[in-house]
Amino acid sequence: MKRDPDSGGEGRPSVVPTISQVAKASGVSRATVSRAFSRPEMLTKETVRRVKAVADKLGYVPNQVARALSTGRHGNVALIVSDVANPFFPPLIRAAQLRADQAGLCVFLGNSDEDPAREELLVGRFIGQVEGLVLASSRLDEEHIRRHAMRRPLVLINRDIEGITRVLIDTAPGVAAAIAHLAELGHRHIAYVSGPTTSWSNQQRRNAVRREAEKRGLKVIAVPARPPSYDTGRLAATQIVASGVTAAIAFDDLVAQGLLAGLAALDVEVPKSFSVVGCDDVLGETTYPPLTTVSARCADAGDVAVGLLLSQMKGGVSGEIRHKLNSHLVIRASTGPAPVKRRSR
Amino acid sequence: MKRDPDSGGEGRPSVVPTISQVAKASGVSRATVSRAFSRPEMLTKETVRRVKAVADKLGYVPNQVARALSTGRHGNVALIVSDVANPFFPPLIRAAQLRADQAGLCVFLGNSDEDPAREELLVGRFIGQVEGLVLASSRLDEEHIRRHAMRRPLVLINRDIEGITRVLIDTAPGVAAAIAHLAELGHRHIAYVSGPTTSWSNQQRRNAVRREAEKRGLKVIAVPARPPSYDTGRLAATQIVASGVTAAIAFDDLVAQGLLAGLAALDVEVPKSFSVVGCDDVLGETTYPPLTTVSARCADAGDVAVGLLLSQMKGGVSGEIRHKLNSHLVIRASTGPAPVKRRSR
DNA sequence: GAATGTGATGCAACCGGTTGCATGTCAAGC
DNA sequence: GCTTGACATGCAACCGGTTGCATCACATTC
Numbered sequence: 001m002k003r004d005p006d007s008g009g010e011g012r013p014s015v016v017p018t019i020s021q022v023a024k025a026s027g028v029s030r031a032t033v034s035r036a037f038s039r040p041e042m043l044t045k046e047t048v049r050r051v052k053a054v055a056d057k058l059g060y061v062p063n064q065v066a067r068a069l070s071t072g073r074h075g076n077v078a079l080i081v082s083d084v085a086n087p088f089f090p091p092l093i094r095a096a097q098l099r100a101d102q103a104g105l106c107v108f109l110g111n112s113d114e115d116p117a118r119e120e121l122l123v124g125r126f127i128g129q130v131e132g133l134v135l136a137s138s139r140l141d142e143e144h145i146r147r148h149a150m151r152r153p154l155v156l157i158n159r160d161i162e163g164i165t166r167v168l169i170d171t172a173p174g175v176a177a178a179i180a181h182l183a184e185l186g187h188r189h190i191a192y193v194s195g196p197t198t199s200w201s202n203q204q205r206r207n208a209v210r211r212e213a214e215k216r217g218l219k220v221i222a223v224p225a226r227p228p229s230y231d232t233g234r235l236a237a238t239q240i241v242a243s244g245v246t247a248a249i250a251f252d253d254l255v256a257q258g259l260l261a262g263l264a265a266l267d268v269e270v271p272k273s274f275s276v277v278g279c280d281d282v283l284g285e286t287t288y289p290p291l292t293t294v295s296a297r298c299a300d301a302g303d304v305a306v307g308l309l310l311s312q313m314k315g316g317v318s319g320e321i322r323h324k325l326n327s328h329l330v331i332r333a334s335t336g337p338a339p340v341k342r343r344s345r
Numbered sequence: 346m347k348r349d350p351d352s353g354g355e356g357r358p359s360v361v362p363t364i365s366q367v368a369k370a371s372g373v374s375r376a377t378v379s380r381a382f383s384r385p386e387m388l389t390k391e392t393v394r395r396v397k398a399v400a401d402k403l404g405y406v407p408n409q410v411a412r413a414l415s416t417g418r419h420g421n422v423a424l425i426v427s428d429v430a431n432p433f434f435p436p437l438i439r440a441a442q443l444r445a446d447q448a449g450l451c452v453f454l455g456n457s458d459e460d461p462a463r464e465e466l467l468v469g470r471f472i473g474q475v476e477g478l479v480l481a482s483s484r485l486d487e488e489h490i491r492r493h494a495m496r497r498p499l500v501l502i503n504r505d506i507e508g509i510t511r512v513l514i515d516t517a518p519g520v521a522a523a524i525a526h527l528a529e530l531g532h533r534h535i536a537y538v539s540g541p542t543t544s545w546s547n548q549q550r551r552n553a554v555r556r557e558a559e560k561r562g563l564k565v566i567a568v569p570a571r572p573p574s575y576d577t578g579r580l581a582a583t584q585i586v587a588s589g590v591t592a593a594i595a596f597d598d599l600v601a602q603g604l605l606a607g608l609a610a611l612d613v614e615v616p617k618s619f620s621v622v623g624c625d626d627v628l629g630e631t632t633y634p635p636l637t638t639v640s641a642r643c644a645d646a647g648d649v650a651v652g653l654l655l656s657q658m659k660g661g662v663s664g665e666i667r668h669k670l671n672s673h674l675v676i677r678a679s680t681g682p683a684p685v686k687r688r689s690r
Numbered sequence: 691g692a693a694t695g696t697g698a699t700g701c702a703a704c705c706g707g708t709t710g711c712a713t714g715t716c717a718a719g720c
Numbered sequence: 721g722c723t724t725g726a727c728a729t730g731c732a733a734c735c736g737g738t739t740g741c742a743t744c745a746c747a748t749t750c
Contacts (some may be wrong), residue, residue, distance in 0.1 A: 016496060018706055029730045034708060044728065066706035068410045070360075070735045076453075076474075084439045090430045097429065097456045101463075106470050108421075109454035111442045118446075125451050128409040129421075151361065166564040190402060230631045254631075261633050286575045286599075288606050288633055363736055374700045379738060389698065411736035415705045 004268040017060040026054040037062050068129070077309060078126035078133040079302075080110035080119060087254065087282040088298050092136060092157070096302035103310055105131075116140050123148055135159065136301075153312035155305045158200055160322075165312060167305050167323040171201065171279060174294030174327030175208035178249055178277045181292075181329060183216045186338035187275060191221050193242050193259060195228040195251030202251055205263045205279060209249055221245065225255045233258025237266055246338045247275035253283045256291055260334065271336030281330055290332035297325050362405040371399040382407050415475070422654060423471035423478040424647075425455035427462060432599070432627040433643050435479060437502070438466075441647035446656055454584060463484050468493055477654045480504065481646075482546075498657035500650045501544055505667075512650050512668040516546065516624060519639030519672030520553035523594055523622045526637075526674060528561045531683035532592040532620060536566050536585050538604060540573040540596030547596055548623060556595055566590060569643035570600045578603025579610075586660055591683045598628045601636055605679065616681030626675055635677035642670050 023030045028051060035042050036051040043051075054060075068074040079096050081089045084206055093109065100107045108126050112119035116139045123140075126133060132153035138145060148154055149164050156166040182190060192209045195202040206222070213220040223240055225232035233255035240248055241263070250256035256278030261268060268274050270289060280294035285291075304323055368375045373396060380387050381396040388396075399405075413419040424441050426434045438454065445452045453471050457464035461484045468485075471478060477498035483490060487506055493499055494509050501511035504524045527535060540547040551567070558565045568585055570577035578600035579594055586592055586608070595601035601623030605615060613619050615634060623638035630636075 020706080030707080031709080031731080032729060034706095035729090038708075041727075047728080061469065061473060063414075063706055064470075065410055066735090067708075068735095069408075069414050069706080069737085070708045072735080074410065075470075084442070085435045087432070087435075090432075093454070094429045094456055097454070101467075104470075106453050106455075106474070108451050109438070109442070110451075111439055120518045123448075124406075125409075125420075125449075128406060129451070206440055231627065257631055261631075264633055284575065286602055288609055335465075365736080375737080376739080377699060377702080379736095380699090383738075387698075392698080410746055411705090412738075413705095414707085414736080415738045417705080 003076045010017045015037060017055075017058040018063070019060075022051065022058060022060045034062075038067075055190050074129055074131055075104060076108060076130045078108040078110060078123075078130045079306075080112055080115050080122055080126075080133065080135050080138070082112050082119075082137040082139060084109070084111045088252070088280050088296070089136065091282065091299040092302035094302070095299040096134065099303050099306040099310075100127045103295050103306075106223060111137060114139055116144075120144060127152055132313050134302075134305045134309055136305070153309055155309045155312070157301050157305050160200060163320055165308050165321040167301055167308065167322075167325060169201070169296050169298070169301055169327065170324045171205050171294055171296060171327045172208040174296075174329050175205055175279075176212045177329035178292070178294055179209065179212040179216060179218065181331065181335065182197045182247050182249075182275060182277070183218060184276065185247075185336060187218065187245075188338070189219045189221075191223050191243060191245045191248040193223050193225045193233065193236055193240070193248055193250040193255050195255070196226060197205065199232040205249075223248075225251060225258075228252055228255050230254050230258040230261070234262035234265075237262025237268075241266055241268060241274070246273075247277070247335070249277040249279070251279060253280045253287075253291060253293055254280040256293065256334075257283060257287050260287055260289075260291070266297070273339050275335040275338075277329075277335060285332065287334070289334050292332045293330050294327050295330050296327055300325055349564060356662060362400075362403040363408070364405070367396065367400045367403060367405045367620075370403060371396050379407075383412075390612050419474050419476055420449060421451045421453060421475045422651070422690060423453040423455060423459055423468075423475045424472075424651075425467055425478065425483070427457050427459050427464075427481050427482040427484060428686050429454070429456045431627050433597070433641070434481065436627065436644040437647035439647070440644040441479060442652045444648050444651040444655075445565075448651075455645060459484055461489075465489060472497055475656050479647075479650045479654055481650070482544075497565075498654055500654045500657070502650050507630050508665055510653050510666045510668075512646055512653065512670060514546070514643070514646055514672065515669045516639055516672045517553040517642060519674050520550055520594065521557045522674035523637075523639055524554065524557040524561060524563065526676065526680065527594075527622070528563060530620065530681060531590075532563065532590075533683070534564045534566075534590045536568050536588060536590045536593040538568050538570045538578065538581055538585070538593055538595040538600050540600070541571060543671060548684050549595060550594075568593075571604070573597055573600050575599050575603040575606070579607035582607025582611055582613075586613055586619070592622070592680070594622040594624070596624060598623040598625045598632075598636060598638055601638065601679075602632050605632055605634075605636070615679050618684045620680040620683075622674075622680060630677065632679070634679050637677045637680040638675050639672050640675050641672055645670055 019030050033051055036048045040048045069310050077100055097107055110122035110128045119140050134155045136157040138159050156164055194206055221243055223236050225236050228251050237259055250259055256276050259276055263270055263274055270276055278291045281293045281295035359645055364375050364378045367376045378396055381393045385393045422445055437501040442452055455467035464485050479500045483504050501509055537551055539551055568581050570581050573596050584605055595604055601621050604621055608615055608619055615621055623636045626638045626640040
């Protein structure tokens with residue numbers, strides 16, 4: 001093993017200085033150097049100043065790995081997502097990152113690519129060198145998750161397992177508002193363009209649509225877009241138009257965006273002849289027309305999840321936490337009054 | 346410090362077993378247990394089997410941190426990007442991730458938010474616990490980058506510093522093809538919607554546009570969109586239309602998408618009355634109309650960068666590497682023949 | 691049967707920090 | 721002047737692995 005070949009020499013600075021070298025150079029013990037960095041209040045101001053000055057000159061930086069070994073605190077957390085490239089995640093990652101940063105933590109990012117085996121592998125690699133993990137839209141089965149949660153503080157996002165800290169984006173209120181919005185605009189007959197049947201979020205949304213539509217006496221049909229994507233959304237347009245509905249709520253913004261394109265290709269004007277609502281609010285105003293959508297607050301989810309993880313790491317066990325994030329409707333320009341000409345069908 | 350309170354007891358299994366416990370339980374030395382995991386070929390098959398069986402029963406997993414401390418190999422790399430939420434990065438991150446995974450490495454992700462100070466902080470936190478780093482679109486100054494490169498293998502993406510391994514996405518060929526494409530369609534007068542003046546990529550693209558346009562006798566005006574975004578792109582539409590050009594090439598896809606929206610708002614039909622070309626190819630077909638764009642192969646960049654980092658980590662110092670990735674034009678539906686009515690101006 | 695070689699295993703030092711406890715210094719208090 | 725205590729610093733063990741070298745058992749060779 002061993003250091004760089006030329007690090008042994010007396011005067012020559014080693015490639016990366018250790019605590020011992022700083023100690024020797026500043027004429028104090030290793031313990032003092034250590035304390036100068038981790039518990040400076042124990043030392044004279046003067047000593048701290050001197051040690052730090054020497055350390056600075058040598059370019060010394062405490063070795064995190066060694067520190068972690070003796071303290072058990074690594075200063076790392078892991079975040080595993082199912083697909084980095086899905087626009088839902090980048091804001092979440094960014095927010096999680098930011099929160100971790102503020103606490104002085106480094107974050108490992110894992111990308112499971114929707115594959116449970118891969119996710120399990122990643123967890124295995126991470127778990128030894130992190131103080132806690134966040135699993136966003138985990139595809140692992142309950143048993144595995146529970147096992148990992150025993151070893152380390154663990155927070156789930158959009159996965160509802162009893163006894164494990166989790167943050168859930170509750171799209172029901174936003175969806176309800178969307179239905180109300182459409183009802184007020186005079187729509188009586190709408191479509192829900194659905195996502196993956198196994199997805200917790202999709203179940204959430206579909207149920208909310210049904211419940212709320214029923215309450216207001218709207219008729220709702222379900223049209224699948226699987227897997228949910230721009231393309232499947234676009235392809236669904238024909239069927240949706242043919243069904244005679246005047247508005248649609250899509251599983252997510254990508255599907256909604258595809259739907260917009262599909263409608264445009266069919267010369268159906270939005271919002272004049274048809275209204276579209278998305279879900280997640282990840283596209284901002286970048287669609288044409290700008291999409292009315294249910295804000296899923298994905299950034300908040302990342303922030304809150306890391307926050308909960310931190311408090312869990314600090315030892316505040318505090319039993320079960322099931323943090324719900326409310327959603328709300330963001331009205332832009334893809335929704336408008338129901339067209340008068342074609343009624344009910 | 347210290348372990349979990351109940352880990353001391355004789356029979357009770359500690360929360361996370363160490364090599365010593367496995368050694369005792371299987372009646373061999375710590376060294377043997379260590380070798381059973383890291384160099385099994387040194388041991389009898391029978392011994393390996395026995396040790397692993399015991400380890401398994403106890404739920405022992407080698408502690409990465411301790412291993413890293415003694416070997417210097419941490420099995421981690423860091424990837425720092427300037428903005429996770431910029432659609433350019435997720436594919437890059439995903440590809441880098443994948444490549445690292447295959448090599449059994451964990452990746453730290455850092456988000457500098459375009460801030461050099463923050464980036465420097467992140468590097469400082471990471472550098473002690475990684476074997477190498479990739480800096481994508483780094484905002485650090487040359488001196489800092491050089492210093493870090495001395496301590497650890499380091500690869501840059503889209504940053505051109507002599508003597509440091511870097512992968513550069515060369516958009517010139519794609520931009521040239523775009524100009525050729527527009528010229529063939531009869532456009533004589535075009536606009537370049539430019540990005541940040543300090544950006545290496547922007548300089549690249551602007552120069553390529555100028556050079557190629559000159560070669561083909563097209564006239565080019567520059568219109569700024571700063572910072573480059575959907576909004577600034579949209580706002581630039583008025584000025585661009587007023588200038589009398591019939592086509593525009595944008596610094597990136599986001600700007601192009603904004604421009605499309607701005608044009609639509611002005612009732613300028615694309616591609617009938619105006620052609621738009623983007624850059625990066627990060628939006629796929631999701632714009633309306635689908636965007637003709639210069640593919641920047643951002644995923645490849647991530648993959649190649651990690652690949653180079655790996656070979657650098659293996660000790661293949663091998664002098665300077667300046668890896669160029671070629672780009673090409675992806676023709677979709679936002680470009681078409683120049684309108685005949687309004688000529689030159 | 692002694693010398694030699696080979697392969698499996700153990701011993702102990704080491705990686706670079708942290709920390710409980712001991713030691714030393716100096717000033718205040720009696 | 722001696723005790724007491726507060727405070728700064730040093731000593732040495734420890735975290736959980738890895739690894740150079742020594743040892744030992746056993747087989748081979750002469």
